[in-house]
Amino acid sequence: MMNAALLELFATISDIDAASTSERALKIFEGVLHRFGLHSCLITGFPVPHDSEWHRAILHDGWSREWFMRYESEGHFPHDPCAARSRLSAKPFFWHQLPAGGLTPRGRLVMDEAAEFGMKDGICVPIHVPLAGPAVVTAASDRIDVPPGAMPLIETLCVHLFRKVSGWENRSDRDEGSPLTPRERELLQWSAQGKTNEDISCILGIATHTVESHQRNIRDKLDAINIVHAVVKALRRDEIQI
Template sequence: MNNAAVLELLAEISEIDSAQSTDDVLKIFRTSIGNYGLRSFLISGLPIPHDSEWHRAILYDGWPREWFMRYKSQGHFPHDPCAAHSRLTAKPFLWHQLPADRMTVRGRLVMDEAAEFGMKDGLCAPVHVPLAGPAVVTAASDRIEIPPGALPLIETLCVHTFHKLSGFRAEREEIKTPLTSRERELLQWSAQGKSTDDISSILGVTTNTVESHHRNIRDKLDAINVAHAIVKALRRHEIQI
């Protein structure tokens, strides 16, 4: 990778850091990864594999629409080898580097079907955020052109993009409707490890009422589950531990 390309990539990273909107970030990111043949990308948190609401963790979906619908309708998320490996490593990797002998039948199916939608190879840049769990920035195409030495810089670009978009989402969430005092109380008990039955007994309400409050809390915080809601409420200083 020549010096001019390195300087250009560093300049793009700096532009992302100073961008003032989600659209500006995505425009810079899309142009930058396009220089390496990468045309489709997804920026997302990685909930537990069998979380049916996994798609709520997506920060930006730049996959081909038909592929996303296929991926979702076929229940590919729990079997996606890229997602699985990204949970276990902090290092960026290329799709073709995934060990074929460790891939399940369903995992191979995910990769084979991705190729049918023009995503024959790609890269994953795992992002591990304290209190929020793993995430990934993944990009792909039918033919990628990543020169030797470029992957660490592309990883830096991906990580900066993820954090910038996460920051914009957090800012939007801060102006949303705050939790009620009852919702904060209930979530505080959840944060202390109390079950739905425990909270029902403590507050003198039915379990259905507790579950209803949890649904309202998830909706307000745009959380995929109670644990995710606890993390978001902590960040908004709505509860304490």
């Protein structure tokens, strides 16, 4: 990962943490999304698919009023393929990655109508909250420009924002998890410098699967969703520096 991108992410997360209201945090978040062409943002939990009051789980509605009314009046929620995939997978995805051949006719209708309302492509970052069920941060527009390497950064930011606006995480990162071992800090320091697992394996003289094992332990200790998130959390705890 690039140091500049990581430092910008760190600064953005710090700004979100310092925001006095959820509205201010969302403004900061949406400013980042706009750089990638993403505009229509929705943050919501998922009740059971056929719950007619599904909109009670919405934390932030950044959809256009016209699209929201269409989505609700047509009963799209139980048939939304983005919602269905987000329930089952914790991995972020682009809308265009939904398998066209695997969509039901109603699912295809949801996506086609979204495109008519200026949401031709987008991203979904599923959030799986312990004991509280699945949720998602999703954003879209008529044309997006998200480089593949930016997805881990966006995912980290989405999860952090969700925790901020939902009140899921109230403790300081400094108080979370166990301290890292010297070897884990060393490995994470190299990850922060943009080194791949194969690079780190060569630098430290250990097997790649050992690097991956260390990374799993790091993510578990820091309650991180990916290695980028782990780097940010370690920076905030002063366990590593860049």
